[in-house]
């Protein structure tokens with residue numbers, strides 16, 4: 001099994017989504033609030049995954065820009081949740097690197113000023 005096939009299987013296991021179901025309608029990208037900044041955009045990412053160019057998605061900036069708003073999943077006629085696919089890609093990257101977000105290293109002044117939800121969201125998104 002080559003690296004792309006291994007990554008694709010990991011994404012399927014972590015996300016529970018079947019990228020083969022996507023028929024490239026573009027409804028996900030059309031409703032995504034950050035699609036303009038994404039590269040690849042959700043529909044393009046799904047195509048790359050289907051074509052076996054998985055490392056292009058896993059190593060992309062787009063998976064980090066996803067705001068996990070779930071709009072794409074609610075618009076998808078095939079009921080694919082792209083937010084879960086992006087989350088799986090981030091998890092693959094984070095599990096291979098040391099997390100930059102350690103709760104024990106939080107600065108006390110930050111803890112007082114930054115909303116707790118922001119810390120929790122950062123740990124969920126950036127901590128492996």
Ligand code: SF4
Nearest residue numbers: 032066067069070072
């Ligand atoms: S969950 Fe992510 S990819 Fe989907 S619409 Fe929201 S920001 Fe875009």
Ligand code: SF4
Nearest residue numbers: 022023025026028076
């Ligand atoms: S909305 Fe669903 S079927 Fe359409 S391109 Fe996006 S993931 Fe594929």
